[in-house]
Amino acid sequence: MRGNSTVLLALNKVLTRKLTTLNQFFLHARMHKNWGFSQLNNKVYQASIEEMKHADKIIERILLLDGLPNLQELGKLNIGEEPSEMLKLDDKLQTDDIRHIRDAIAVCEGEQDFVSRKMLADILAQQEEHQDWLDTQCSLIDTLGVENYLQQQL
């Protein structure tokens, strides 16, 4: 099935963000693990795997639309030096991702590609869940203080 080039471009842009985010999350997860924060490791590792699954869906969709998924392009990773900074950077990245997915959804809507639109909407719902978790962690750090917060993440 020949896809609309505007939609393909939008999908590839989201794909680039997914590949970037999954790498950032993965490295952050293993840094948390290395420092002994296994709760954070579990949660962030899982989020990274989710990003991979999203990337997979987008790749398959692009192929189905006779496009070429670009797995070569990767954005800049924002890697923190300590857990609270890492969570804040992840929160910011996820917020930006959500904005871009919304933009892509609008493109699909405009081009009447309702299947791509639904796929992105499903992805968006999961993103919002993880962003909510990240928001909560950042505000917990603010209210409890970093030390108390991290004590609960062992």
Add this chain to the structure above:
Amino acid sequence: MYVCLCKGITDKQIVQAVNNGTASVRELRQQFGLGDQCGKCTFMARGVINEAMQNSSARQNSSGKPEIFVPSNTPSVSSSYFTLPTN
């Protein structure tokens, strides 16, 4: 955070370099090899430099009247405030 992941260079290191007189990404490249590998970091590095330069010039401008008063030398806030008399 790591600004240049390829070379492991943090924002703090860049701020410190700026305080020591570094003023451009090119100089960071010479000093640390920042941007030599994938080059994705140069944009952010420029931002960090600009911010650090602004902060340091703001500090210089207000050097006469620092925001938080830190007494530079507190002549013997006599130790008797803190220690019980011995007798």
